[in-house]
Amino acid sequence: MKKTLILVRHATAEDQSFRIKDFDRNLNSKGLSESLAMGKWLVEEGVKPDLLVSSPASRAFKTAEIIAGQYKIPVDAIQTQAGIYDGGPRAYLQAVTTVQEAHSTLMLFGHNPDITYFAEYLSGASIGSMKKGSAVFIEFKNQKWEEISAKTGDLVLYKTPKQIREDE
Template identity: 85%
Template sequence: MKKTLILVRHATAEDQNFRIKDFDRNLNSKGLSESLAMGKWLVQEGIKPDVFLSSPASRAYKTAEIIAGQYKLPIDVIQTKDGIYDGGPRAYLQAVNTIPDEHSTLILFGHNPDITYFAEYLSGASIGSMKKGSAAFIEFKNLKWEEISAKTGDLVLYKTPKQLREEE
């Protein structure tokens, strides 16, 4: 059975400053609109994630929350994994490898640079740097989640909020 991993970099967040810990930075108005646009587009395209997995950091979780809302799903469907915040690409792989095999589509919300490295690690594709609020779709043929590793997937689509705005 085909597996689809949708990697979403959190949308635009407020700037870093000494008053707010990086972990607690929230989305700004641009980020809220990017998340909404990506969520609407995913629903319109008929893409149905079975599992929502997010970094617990505010900006990633809020991106996940807004997208889940477009599916009319309660926020308690969003699972969090601490390592996605600062555990590096290995933590992303560990999170993906532990998904139960009955699920075919996973949407994972994380942070740069790790999410870009992870997308390139899995697919062998060169993405550059994932834009804020963008989504990379990687497909795996005839693999279980636990078998996914380096260059086992194909990058089939990369979509940015800017592309969505230009398509309107």
């Protein structure tokens, strides 16, 4: 059975300051509109995630929450995995390889630079640096989640909020 992994980088967050821990940074108004645009686009395109997994950091989880809202998925259905915040690409791989086989489409919300490294690691494609709020679609043919590793997937699509707005 084909598996689809959708990697979503969190949308634009408030600037880092000494008053706010990096983990607690929230989306700013641009980030809120980027998340909303991406969520609407995903729904319109007929993308149907079976499972949403997010970093527990505020900006990533809020991005997941807004996109889930477009699908009418309750917030408590979003799973969090602490390692996605600062555990490096290995934590992303663990989040993917532990998904139950019943799921065919996983949407994973995380942070740069790790999310970009992870997308390139899985697909062998050169993406550069994922833009805030963007999504990368990687497909795996005839593989179980637990078998996914380096260069086992095909980069199918890379979409940014800016591209979505230009298409409207």
